Amino acid sequence: MENPVAVVGGAGRVGRLVVAGLLEQGERVRVVSRRARAAGAAESFRADIRDRASLAAPLAGCSAVVISVEPGTADRGPDSPEATMYQGVRNVLDAATAGGEKPHIVLVSQIYVTRKGHPINAQGRMLDWRLAGEDAIRASGLPYTVVRPSWLTGGPRGGAVRLEQGDLGDGQISRQDVADACVQALYSPSALAVTFEMYNAPGAARTGWAELFQGLAPDLSTAR
Numbered sequence: 455m456e457n458p459v460a461v462v463g464g465a466g467r468v469g470r471l472v473v474a475g476l477l478e479q480g481e482r483v484r485v486v487s488r489r490a491r492a493a494g495a496a497e498s499f500r501a502d503i504r505d506r507a508s509l510a511a512p513l514a515g516c517s518a519v520v521i522s523v524e525p526g527t528a529d530r531g532p533d534s535p536e537a538t539m540y541q542g543v544r545n546v547l548d549a550a551t552a553g554g555e556k557p558h559i560v561l562v563s564q565i566y567v568t569r570k571g572h573p574i575n576a577q578g579r580m581l582d583w584r585l586a587g588e589d590a591i592r593a594s595g596l597p598y599t600v601v602r603p604s605w606l607t608g609g610p611r612g613g614a615v616r617l618e619q620g621d622l623g624d625g626q627i628s629r630q631d632v633a634d635a636c637v638q639a640l641y642s643p644s645a646l647a648v649t650f651e652m653y654n655a656p657g658a659a660r661t662g663w664a665e666l667f668q669g670l671a672p673d674l675s676t677a678r
């Protein structure tokens with residue numbers, strides 16, 4: 455990419471794998487974390503997604519921004535999903551475009567976001583606010599990819615990956631596969647303007663990312 459790629463939550467478990475994948479691709483990477491940390495070949499920035507001003511420097515002039523942030527579960531206030539997954543996402547959109555840039559935004563969301571009755575939604579309306587953050591990205595006019603992992607597992611790549619749309623499924627996906635999807639989405643036109651769920655599909659043959667992304671339907675303006 456012409457300019458750096460910022461990873462908000464880049465010190466997290468998925469975030470670190472995204473950072474490593476981007477460095478492997480030869481990108482200049484900015485790790486955005488609430489603590490300043492050593493980040494190897496990446497540049498480290500201290501910022502909080504809830505604080506718009508703190509995002510100005512790390513997101514200025516970026517070609518892409520990956521968001522992989524774990525929200526709090528409070529009903530309201532700074533530890534609520536509203537603060538991170540909705541207002542925080544809006545802060546990112548605002549800060550990343552302040553200089554007229556049009557970066558590719560990749561959001562790590564989750565399955566269940568359209569299933570309001572799921573017990574996870576009792577945690578600060580986590581699902582409603584995640585969906586509102588997704589909607590803000592879909593309505594932003596920016597190039598974007600919304601990734602909805604199923605239950606995350608550790609360890610290496612988890613065999614074959616299945617992408618779905620419509621938020622109907624259930625299952626597991628390895629963090630490494632989620633990170634790979636976030637990185638590969640930046641290089642695939644078929645991964646633009648799409649929202650998809652991710653599952654590992656044990657026993658199935660592994661497919662390349664280009665082929666997986668080509669199987670996706672682009673979001674309609676009202677589609678979820």
Ligand SMILES: NC(=O)c1ccc[n+]([C@@H]2O[C@H](COP(=O)([O-])OP(=O)(O)OC[C@H]3O[C@@H](n4cnc5c(N)ncnc54)[C@H](OP(=O)(O)O)[C@@H]3O)[C@@H](O)[C@H]2O)c1
Pocket residue numbers: 462463464465466467468469486487488489501502503504522523524525538562563564565602603604605606607
């Ligand atoms: N657990 C599951 O089964 C599951 C399923 C589907 C989706 N997901 C989602 O997948 C994503 C990645 O998960 P993970 O396991 O990699 O999470 P993780 O290891 O807990 O990392 C999340 C990162 O979020 C960052 N963060 C939290 N609040 C922040 C704030 N206010 N401003 C900036 N950064 C903040 C933290 O960074 P610092 O502490 O460095 O600031 C942390 O490193 C999360 O959104 C998670 O909710 C999880």
